[in-house]
Amino acid sequence: MKSVANKSLLSLHEAVALIQSGKNLLISGDESLLAALPNGNWIGGTIPYFMCEEGCLSTRERLQVAVLPGDITAATVRFYEAGQLPSIPTDYLPNGFSYIVIPAFSEAHRRFAEDCASWPGVFDSPLIGWIAGVDLGDIGKSLPKVFNGQTGESSIAHAAVMHLGLPKSQFAQANIINLFAQGSGDTLTFPAAGFEASDCFVNGEKRNFAEYIAARHIDTHLPLVANYTGAMINVSFQEVDPQAGIVRFYAPIFPGVEYKLADPVEDYESAFCSELHTRQIEPLFTCNCILNYLYAKLEGKKTGGLVGPITFGEIAYMLLNQTLVYLTIETH
C-alpha cells in the first residue's frame, strides 16, 4: 500500500490535504470522518480496524489512506445497486483494475457473494476490494457505509466501485495469502448455495451439518476450505444453531464444491511473515479479515509491513473469508 511519509493512518486534516492535491485515493475509516471529507478522486468505506505501521489496531480518530500512483490513466467511481452488479465487468477498463467496497449486511453484499463468479467477464480484469463494516460493538446499532468521493454520495445499500486504468507498460494482479489449508478429514459437500446450510453430505452421506459439528466438537474458528484449482478458498463459520439445525456462514457455500475443515495455524503472525518473506511483494492495496484479527489475536501485532483495512469480507474477484487480499502493479 502506497502511504504518505511511511504512515497510512492520517488525521482528517492530512487526508483533506491529500484529496485537495488531486491524488487518486482509497480511504477507509469511521463514518464521521469519511463524511467530513471534501469531494475529490477518492472512494471510501467504513471500518475502524486496520493493519498499520504500528501494528494492528482499532481507531475512529484516523483514516487509512492508500495513495494510487501518479501514472494511473483513469479513475472513475460509481455506485451499483444490487441488481446492477453483473454489469461491473462491462465497465472494466481495457487495461486496469477495479476496486470495490460493499456495505456489509446489504442486499448488494449477498448478491455479490452468491452470484459474482457467474458474471460474464468477471475474471477478465483484477477486481479487488472489501466489505465495509462497523465496530463490532455497534453491529445492529449502526450500518456500514460506502462513499463516492467524486460526487459526495454515500450509501448503505450500493456497491461503490472505482474503475482504474493503467499505462500500457503495466498490468495489475490480484492475489491472496491464505494461511489455511484443507485438513485431511471428511469431505463435505452441500446441496444448495447460500450463507446457511442445514443438510450436508459427509463423504457422500447425508447429515445435518449442525449436528455433525456438535458431534465432532469442531472448532468453528477454523474455516471450511475448498480447493479452487490450486487456490485455497475459505468459508468461515458465523453461527451454529443446534436447535434450528442450521449453520450460518460469512460467505456462501456452493453445491458441487468439495470442502474440508482447515488445519489449525499455530502461530499466525510467524506463518504470515514467513509467507510474506517468500513472496517479496510490495502491494498497492491490501486488506485482511476481521476474523484473522480476532481469532489470531492480531491486535498490536505487525503484519510484516503490510497495511490496510481489516474488513468484514475480502474481495479478490469473489467474496473471501479469513484471507489477506492484495493487489500489485507489474511491468510487462
Place this chain on the structure above:
Amino acid sequence: MIPAKSDPKWTRLIDNLATVKAINLSTKMFLNRLKISIIMDPSPVNKRAALDQAFAYFTKNEALVNNEINLIFA
C-alpha cells in the same frame, strides 16, 4: 501461444479440470467455475459451452495468462 480452438488440447482441458494446474488467481477461479458447472451439468452441450468460455477467457487475456499457458496446456 494459445492453441487454436480446434486443437484437442481444449477438450483435454475441459475433461481434466479437476487436475489442471494454474498460476494466476483469476485463472484458478475461472477454471473452478467451469469445473463446478460441468459437475452440475455434464452434458455435451454444457461442456461445449465451457470450452467456448475457456477459449474466450484465454484469448482475451493472452498477455496476462502467458505465464501459465504451457502449464495448463502441457
